[in-house]
Amino acid sequence: MRAEAVICAVASLLLWERFSSAQSASDSQQIQAHSRRAQEFLAANRPDLAVGEFKAILALDPDDITARGDLGTLLYFRGDYENAAGDLRAVVKSQPSLWKTVMLLGMCEKRLGNVAAARTDLERAFPQLSEEKLRVQAGMELTEIYYASRDLDKAADLVGVLRKLKPEDAGILYTAHRIYSEQADEAALGIAMLAPKSAWMHEVIAEEMVIQGDTEAAIAHYREALKIDDHIPGLHFELGELLSSASSNTDKERAEKEYEAALAQNPFDEKSECRLGRIALGRSDLKGALAHYSRALELQSDDPEANLGLGKVMLAMNQPQKAEALLEKAVRLDPSDSVAHYHLGTLYRQLGRSGDARRELAEFQRLKQMKEQLKEVYKEMRIRAKPGEEVADIPQ
Numbered sequence: 001m002r003a004e005a006v007i008c009a010v011a012s013l014l015l016w017e018r019f020s021s022a023q024s025a026s027d028s029q030q031i032q033a034h035s036r037r038a039q040e041f042l043a044a045n046r047p048d049l050a051v052g053e054f055k056a057i058l059a060l061d062p063d064d065i066t067a068r069g070d071l072g073t074l075l076y077f078r079g080d081y082e083n084a085a086g087d088l089r090a091v092v093k094s095q096p097s098l099w100k101t102v103m104l105l106g107m108c109e110k111r112l113g114n115v116a117a118a119r120t121d122l123e124r125a126f127p128q129l130s131e132e133k134l135r136v137q138a139g140m141e142l143t144e145i146y147y148a149s150r151d152l153d154k155a156a157d158l159v160g161v162l163r164k165l166k167p168e169d170a171g172i173l174y175t176a177h178r179i180y181s182e183q184a185d186e187a188a189l190g191i192a193m194l195a196p197k198s199a200w201m202h203e204v205i206a207e208e209m210v211i212q213g214d215t216e217a218a219i220a221h222y223r224e225a226l227k228i229d230d231h232i233p234g235l236h237f238e239l240g241e242l243l244s245s246a247s248s249n250t251d252k253e254r255a256e257k258e259y260e261a262a263l264a265q266n267p268f269d270e271k272s273e274c275r276l277g278r279i280a281l282g283r284s285d286l287k288g289a290l291a292h293y294s295r296a297l298e299l300q301s302d303d304p305e306a307n308l309g310l311g312k313v314m315l316a317m318n319q320p321q322k323a324e325a326l327l328e329k330a331v332r333l334d335p336s337d338s339v340a341h342y343h344l345g346t347l348y349r350q351l352g353r354s355g356d357a358r359r360e361l362a363e364f365q366r367l368k369q370m371k372e373q374l375k376e377v378y379k380e381m382r383i384r385a386k387p388g389e390e391v392a393d394i395p396q
Contacts, residue, residue, distance in 0.1 A: 030055050033063070036072070047074050049110075056364055076104055081111045092121075093185055097136045099128040110141060118388050132165055136172070143175060152186070155179045199228040203235065210242070218242055236262035244275065252279070270299035270306070271315050277309045281316070289313045304334035312343060324349055331360075338367035 038053035050240045054071035057064055072087030088105040091098060106121030122142040139162045146155035159176045166172055188204045195201060206221035222239040225232065240258030243251045258277050262272040277292030292311050296306035311326030327344040330337065345360030 031060055055370050065091050081108050086198045101123045152183050170232050199225040270296050274305050304330045338364050
């Protein structure tokens with residue numbers, strides 16, 4: 001009897017193994033069929049039907065991570081964040097280094113209001129993402145979280161990374177503008193609370209007056225700041241910038257004094273050297289212009305303004321070969337400088353290089369038109385263009 005019982009048990013076990021094996025093979029075939037149909041629906045742009053196929057796969061095999069990840073992704077883009085989060089979370093728990101899924105889970109949690117979890121997931125995923133589009137998307141989501149929590153320093157750092165990734169993305173630039181503006185406002189408020197009668201406060205007010213187009217008030221506040229503390233770096237230069245853009249000769253002469261004072265305070269102030277070079281060139285003092293622009297290039301050889309200024313001096317001194325090298329470098333360093341294109345085009349025409357001359361002068365006209373449009377934008381925004389940004393009909 002015992003032998004018969006053992007034989008029956010073994011026979012039953014063999015039958016069960018065959019049944020299980022057959023069932024497993026059947027499940028595998030069904031999974032493959034569902035997977036194939038899901039891909040066909042996705043290719044036909046029918047994600048709604050693909051969702052059903054992925055659910056069918058998971059009914060047969062709840063541990064199929066690929067199907068669960070695909071289902072979570074489709075549910076996210078369908079707006080079903082609650083169910084999507086469950087599927088995506090299960091995938092990340094099983095395979096924590098699937099960074100695209102971690103990113104998507106963070107975005108899903110953000111939309112569900114789970115900000116702390118979203119921040120953690122996006123902070124983990126962002127450095128690991130290699131595709132530019134995904135890095136930008138994750139970075140912008142994380143920047144919004146930082147901004148909403150008033151963590152402006154982290155928001156500013158991250159948006160700086162995004163600007164390097166896509167420097168011409170208007171959305172990123174706007175986000176940067178918003179963050180940097182609020183940082184500036186917070187800093188200004190801090191100065192107003194801590195030192196309302198300081199030179200720094202007068203400088204802040206002067207900058208605001210510049211934005212509002214009230215040049216006289218700005219000049220008055222810069223002068224008050226200098227009365228309180230004339231050793232603050234940049235004060236003399238900023239006052240010189242405002243005075244140099246004034247229409248009266250008296251103010252222009254005062255601007256020169258401010259640039260000289262800036263240089264006396266800081267002998268390495270390359271921008272003040274450039275401004276003094278421009279003033280000297282404007283009065284046809286070629287020797288003075290040569291000295292100032294040459295000194296500026298010694299301080300900063302890759303400054304487009306210094307290369308352009310010295311190039312114009314070389315043109316005035318009838319040294320076209322030296323001028324050509326300097327103007328070409330200026331254009332290379334700053335392709336958006338219309339004045340550099342104008343002078344280089346004029347030089348090419350003098351040298352008989354008509355094709356190159358047409359190209360540079362056409363670029364000058366294109367940039368000039370763009371800057372004229374920009375001036376209209378400045379006017380609408382009540383922002384004053386910086387000295388040197390104005391576009392004259394004939395560049396100086």
